[in-house]
Amino acid sequence: MENSKVYSKIIYTDSPEIELTDWAAGYDKGKVFLVTEENVDKLWLPKFSKFIEFQSIKKIVLPAGESNKKLESVIKIWEFLSKNGADRKSLVINIGGGMLTDLAGFAASTFKRGVDFINVPTTLLSQVDASVGGKTGINFNGLKNEIGTFKNPVAVIINTDFLETIDHPNFLSGFAEMIKHGLIKSTDHLDELKGFNLNDIDYKSLLQIIQHSVDIKEYFVFNDPTEKNIRKALNLGHTAGHAFESLAMEQNRPVLHGFAVAWGMIVELFLSVKNCELDETYSNELTQWLLKIYGKFEINESDFDRLFELMTHDKKNESGRINFTLISEPGKMKINHNCEKELIFDALKYYSEL
Numbered sequence: 001m002e003n004s005k006v007y008s009k010i011i012y013t014d015s016p017e018i019e020l021t022d023w024a025a026g027y028d029k030g031k032v033f034l035v036t037e038e039n040v041d042k043l044w045l046p047k048f049s050k051f052i053e054f055q056s057i058k059k060i061v062l063p064a065g066e067s068n069k070k071l072e073s074v075i076k077i078w079e080f081l082s083k084n085g086a087d088r089k090s091l092v093i094n095i096g097g098g099m100l101t102d103l104a105g106f107a108a109s110t111f112k113r114g115v116d117f118i119n120v121p122t123t124l125l126s127q128v129d130a131s132v133g134g135k136t137g138i139n140f141n142g143l144k145n146e147i148g149t150f151k152n153p154v155a156v157i158i159n160t161d162f163l164e165t166i167d168h169p170n171f172l173s174g175f176a177e178m179i180k181h182g183l184i185k186s187t188d189h190l191d192e193l194k195g196f197n198l199n200d201i202d203y204k205s206l207l208q209i210i211q212h213s214v215d216i217k218e219y220f221v222f223n224d225p226t227e228k229n230i231r232k233a234l235n236l237g238h239t240a241g242h243a244f245e246s247l248a249m250e251q252n253r254p255v256l257h258g259f260a261v262a263w264g265m266i267v268e269l270f271l272s273v274k275n276c277e278l279d280e281t282y283s284n285e286l287t288q289w290l291l292k293i294y295g296k297f298e299i300n301e302s303d304f305d306r307l308f309e310l311m312t313h314d315k316k317n318e319s320g321r322i323n324f325t326l327i328s329e330p331g332k333m334k335i336n337h338n339c340e341k342e343l344i345f346d347a348l349k350y351y352s353e354l
């Protein structure tokens with residue numbers, strides 16, 4: 001897909017600091033701000049020190065981790081921008097994983113009703129999914145991304161070098177969103193993921209696969225930027241997945257977002273067989289593949305009511321009905337598929353007994 005078709009410029013580069021220097025040149029000196037988090041700051045910000053010094057860029061470093069994707073962190077960013085004289089023509093550069101780009105994207109999109117921001121994603125998940133497409137947000141009241149905006153970064157700068165320092169679980173977490181992209185749009189993408197050796201990661205071949213995944217994300221974002229219809233495809237696995245993620249947080253056994261999405265996809269593959277004519281044998285094969293990579297988040301029947309309650313908060317719901325994105329075959333998704341409570345409980349029971 002051509003860049004002209006998307007709302008943000010997606011740049012794949014070996015030299016993110018050069019790209020950032022070019023972008024920063026378009027803004028007044030002293031009006032460029034950098035937001036990052038502690039792990040990325042230690043591991044990667046030294047690489048940007050010349051750029052930061054030369055442009056007199058002010059930086060804020062936030063605590064890492066999903067539990068920090070919250071209002072208090074947004075307030076820290078707003079205060080930082082305000083105290084340092086950010087104005088409407090300022091640029092905010094977000095360097096980090098999906099937690100950081102969601103959080104800082106939200107802060108930038110609301111500060112003075114919105115200032116330009118650039119995402120520099122540093123995890124696989126943020127490169128293939130979170131940094132692209134303009135969904136920003138924070139968790140609130142125990143619910144995922146309950147508060148947020150749609151606001152596209154002016155640019156997304158992707159450099160796969162960052163991925164060499166992420167741990168294996170976080171690599172797998174991003175891989176789950178890529179599997180989702182394959183399931184909703186492209187059997188070719190799904191096949192290349194099936195062929196990818198997760199035990200011995202070939203970083204050189206990653207760039208191409210990442211580009212394929214981002215192209216799929218962009219296709220849906222471009223055609224439906226604010227999720228009125230087909231962008232809901234990108235939410236496959238998330239109705240159940242976000243419920244798993246929130247429950248895990250409540251029960252003090254947090255899980256990575258992509259793992260929750262993988263388990264959510266298993267639940268939603270079951271629903272796709274029951275309600276959407278997905279072939280059962282094929283669904284079982286996919287389920288076994290997902291279980292092999294992601295293991296299982298153990299739940300029992302006493303969790304079903306809470307999981308259901310959490311699903312009632314999903315943003316795709318309408319008129320009190322829980323709407324799922326399902327598939328009839330890989331590459332063929334169906335949106336707004338309402339499932340009754342009884343069937344959802346059957347799906348949770350099926351999952352819990354795997």
Ligand SMILES: NC(=O)c1ccc[n+]([C@@H]2O[C@H](COP(=O)([O-])OP(=O)(O)OC[C@H]3O[C@@H](n4cnc5c(N)ncnc54)[C@H](O)[C@@H]3O)[C@@H](O)[C@H]2O)c1
Nearest residue numbers: 039064097098099122123125126129130135162165166257
């Ligand atoms: N906006 C969207 O469209 C969208 C899409 C998918 C997911 N998300 C959100 O993204 C978040 C998950 O993002 P994530 O998986 O990137 O998690 P994350 O940002 O929490 O990063 C995971 C871990 O990796 C560390 N890290 C980041 N970059 C690193 C690097 N290069 N080397 C070593 N460690 C590094 C972080 O400090 C953290 O400990 C969730 O909040 C999810 O809801 C948003």
Ligand SMILES: O=C(O)C(=O)C[C@@H](O)[C@H](O)[C@H](O)COP(=O)(O)O
Nearest residue numbers: 129133135144145231234235238315
């Ligand atoms: O970009 C989208 O649209 C997505 O749904 C991508 C998801 O992977 C992502 O987790 C997103 O943040 C979920 O959004 P939500 O609206 O369900 O909170």
Ligand SMILES: [Zn+2]
Nearest residue numbers: 177238257261
């Ligand atoms: Zn997701």
